[in-house]
Amino acid sequence: MKFADAHILKDSNWGRREILAGLFALPAGSVLAAPRVVAPPRPPVVTVLGDSITAGLGVRQGEAMPARLQAALAARGVNVQVRAAGRNGDTSAGGLSRLEGALGADTAVCVVALGGNDLLQGLRPEATRANLRAILTRLRERRIPAAIAGINAPALLGADYARRFNAVYTDLARDFAAPLLPNLLAGIGGSRRYMQSDGIHPNAEGARVIAANLAPVVAQALARTTQVAVR
Numbered sequence: 001m002k003f004a005d006a007h008i009l010k011d012s013n014w015g016r017r018e019i020l021a022g023l024f025a026l027p028a029g030s031v032l033a034a035p036r037v038v039a040p041p042r043p044p045v046v047t048v049l050g051d052s053i054t055a056g057l058g059v060r061q062g063e064a065m066p067a068r069l070q071a072a073l074a075a076r077g078v079n080v081q082v083r084a085a086g087r088n089g090d091t092s093a094g095g096l097s098r099l100e101g102a103l104g105a106d107t108a109v110c111v112v113a114l115g116g117n118d119l120l121q122g123l124r125p126e127a128t129r130a131n132l133r134a135i136l137t138r139l140r141e142r143r144i145p146a147a148i149a150g151i152n153a154p155a156l157l158g159a160d161y162a163r164r165f166n167a168v169y170t171d172l173a174r175d176f177a178a179p180l181l182p183n184l185l186a187g188i189g190g191s192r193r194y195m196q197s198d199g200i201h202p203n204a205e206g207a208r209v210i211a212a213n214l215a216p217v218v219a220q221a222l223a224r225t226t227q228v229a230v231r
Contacts, residue, residue: 042081042106043079044080044081044108044222044225045080045081045082045083045104045106045107046069046073046080046081046082046083046107046108046109046110046111046218046222047083047085047102047103047104047109047111048065048066048069048083048084048085048086048110048113049085049086049095049099049102049110049113049114049135050086050090050095050111050112050113050114050149051086051088051089051090051091051094051113051114051116051117052086052088052089052090052116053065053086053113053116053184053201053210054066054085054086054113055084055086055087056084056086056207057088058196058198058203059203059204059207063204063208064207065084065202065207065211065214066083066084066086067084068207068210068211068212069082069111069210069211069214069215069218070082071211072211072214072215073215073218073219075215076215076216076219078219080108080109080222083104083107085102085103086113089117090117091114091115091117091118091121092114092115092118092127092131092132092135093127093131094117095112095114095135096131096135099135099138100138103142103144108144108145108222108225109144109145109146109147109218109221109225110139110144110145110147111147111148111149111214111218111221112132112136112139112146112147112148112149113149113184114131114132115128115132115151115165115168116151116184119151119153119157119165120200122157125161125164125165125168126164128165128168129168129171129172132168132169132172133172133175136148136172136175136178140176145178145221145222145225146176146178146221147178147179147180147181147214147217147218147221148169148172148173148179148180148181148217149180149181149184149214149217150166150168150169150170150180150181150183150184151169151183151185152166152183152185152186152189153165153166166182170182178221179217179218179220180217181213181217184210184214185202185210186213187209187213188202188206188209188210191206193205193206194206194209
């Protein structure tokens with residue numbers, strides 16, 4: 001061992017002095033900079049544009065159709081955030097008027113679940129068709145895939161009216177190549193087990209059935225985006 005090396009070993013402060021000197025020689029800010037933490041990507045947003053059924057009238061928020069839909073999609077391995085954009089009493093015209101605000105900038109897929117109040121008010125099917133077409137056209141312009149949830153008109157309203165009203169959804173689904181659930185209340189309409197006492201709105205169990213029926217339709221729309229893998 002050379003004398004210089006032995007001298008260094010005897011000096012216990014040498015190592016600390018050299019380390020500190022090296023640290024202070026680095027560019028400012030490079031020593032104390034924390035490692036970058038990359039946040040996990042946010043799940044895609046599915047916005048449900050609807051009326052009181054979407055708003056969850058009469059049931060708790062966690063038991064309403066949007067929350068049930070998110071759970072049903074998760075059970076299929078599809079991780080999304082379902083945003084409830086329902087307003088009590090909204091017709092198709094009401095949904096059209098607030099479309100932009102409901103969508104925001106982060107909607108990956110929009111579920112259009114309107115028309116029930118048009119039906120209850122006996123509005124002309126042609127008006128409902130025009131409003132829904134305008135909504136779907138705007139979604140297409142923004143490159144947001146749509147899923148359509150229709151509502152069946154009962155024959156007691158007249159065979160011609162029911163035929164014209166029900167055709168609104170099938171025709172628009174074809175024209176816009178959008179996945180369709182023809183009747184949001186399929187399997188639960190008129191059932192005391194699934195409907196609230198008003199006979200119009202689903203209870204918590206009815207919302208679960210709706211979500212189970214709607215989930216594969218929404219999954220089809222999600223498969224058209226690049227933001228989520230659907231299995």
